[in-house]
Amino acid sequence: MSSLTVTDVTKSYGATPVLTGVDLHVPEGSFTALLGPSGCGKTTLLRLVAGFDDPDRGTVDVGGRLVAGPGRSVAARRRHIGFVPQEGGLFPHLSVAGNVAFGLPRRQRRDAGRVASLLELVGLDAALAQRSPHQLSGGQQQRVALARALAPAPSLVLLDEPFSSLDASLREETRQAVADALTAAGATAVLVTHDQAEALSMADQVAVLRGGRLVQLADPRTLYRSPQDLDVATFVGESVVLDADVRAGRAHSALGVLDLERTCPDGPVRVLLRPEQLRLGPSAGAGPRARVRGVDFFGHDARVRLELSSGMAFSARLEGWDLPAVGDDVTVGVLGAALPFPGDAVRSGVGRVPAST
Template sequence: MHASSSAPHHLNVDSIRVGYSQGRQTVEIVHGLTFSLARGEIGCLLGPSGCGKTTVLRAIAGFEPVLAGAIALGGRELSRTGYTAAPETRHVGVVFQDYALFPHLQVRDNIAFGLRKLPAKERNARVERLLKLVGLAGHAHQYPHELSGGQQQRVALARALAPQPDLLLLDEPFSNLDVDLRERLAQEVRDILNELGTTAVLVTHDQHEAFAIADRIGVMQDGAIVQWDNAYNLYHRPANRFVADFIGQGVFMPGAIDLPAQSVRIELGSLPLWQGIDVCSTDERAGGRVDVLLRADDVIHDDASHLQAEVVRKAFRGAEFLYTLKLPSGQKLLALVPSHHDHAIGEKIGIRLGADHVVTFPPA
């Protein structure tokens, strides 16, 4: 179930500023941050550590007051300047980075913890349903220390979902797990949230996790969202150099825009421009000089090509190699090549451009 962007907003975070007092001064961490989600939508705040994403999550949960702006959920105001609704009145579930399970309680009692006010029959039915939903039906009577990291994560998820919160917050929930498990579990969590129609906000520094789980992603830099978009647009149409650099792998190549020919020339050849939409931001004063973002999947290995590049580094990725290549000018670029093409460092290989659209920035 995907919420359409025209659906009414369920969560509204409106121009919030969050910080803390240091002596007589206030140190602001989050600066005028805004985003919203429709009911059932999954959002993600993605960015490097220290960019303020966990602080935003804590403000939504009610653990931090806002200095300005407002947070509303389902039309009910939760935070504004001078007012913070208590966390336990917000109908917001939280899954913490360390899971925070009760070690002395069995799995089923951990999940039932927030359901003490329900009649026993209803409580047991809900616990059974969640155990099944998170794939732990056979582990009800085990203790947290008897479970793997991935299973503990599922218990924490089920416990947070048990009271049927209006919103679920996930704070770096997969960071203690190994890389292979992370992405798989992120997809499983997405399926569970979609099945329940739960609105959720995830905080992570891992773009693969963000791509696997979220409908909308906000890339954060220095306490602000610099682009709120879907994964495809963040990768192929980044709003600025920071997003281009943070999302995916790529290099910036110097280029020159040729407006009569509606193309941009780079060392590898010419790339067509369409209706100017691909020129994200060019500066006329730069005389048509731009930096062109080239992703690893924009460069194709082609033995028949006259354009040769030297392999200077390679990383085995299973189905493919990520090659770092050096052009005759010394410019480096990346290429993803199927792994049966195993070339030695120092070897020259033929390449050609496979980019179907261009993203340009003013020269650095």
């Protein structure tokens, strides 16, 4: 296993900038997720690390070895990096064993025991070794692709949205198997994804890219609870964003007077709450009133869509066992503190609640 260090990496295609001054460090043996919307540069960064393309500026270092930089470009096949593409990329004319063995050094390709141990590592029965890729489920194909990538014991494993084509239940099962296999192999891994839940649940650290720049690098809990700005906040999870006025260290908003996560000067701000911080009570109770406009039931929990008298819509996330009905009037309470941002913070994609007087 090896660390990965990307320094001031910039890449353009023609006149279109794709990455601008990206700095990223992935510690040895850790799992990092590259998270961002389509077109933000995630896959381009992965390709530069893999050696499929060269940066216009900056350096890529794998385990203390410079593999890309001014006057230096180590071929992809010599970087000792494993790569798992989006669709698995298995060879249809080879068996499972043939696909896995393809990743091994030539002298080890006839070692059936090594192939069996690699299949076991990714949670597959060795009895599948003689099947063709088309005889496997999508999740099994992705695990075979990972086994092939791990076969030569690479210093770094790159995964390019490997679960995006799987259905929800299979995606959860497969990504857990992949995470377990990477941990068992002691591999350093980088995952490209646009799935926030995937990034937060799998990674030791998450790098958020926006417009070709790395805007925040943090562990999942810090990223979710202390996003750098409102754009990051609204991208990494559901959110309720309110206009508010800070007086004596507390925010006065349409959802009441809120405690703040950090000190903030008096004046107009925007504050962030997560839907799971909201609690609903009977309409006769104390607190702001809202009407239930919809309930999205997921079994273990539910999203309750609400509307204030001002017309602003937002959602609360509640346990699934005791829910209001559509049309009910409820009171809204807030658990915990809100996170403040400057009053002129970006408003894209979030509702607005007028500040209370």
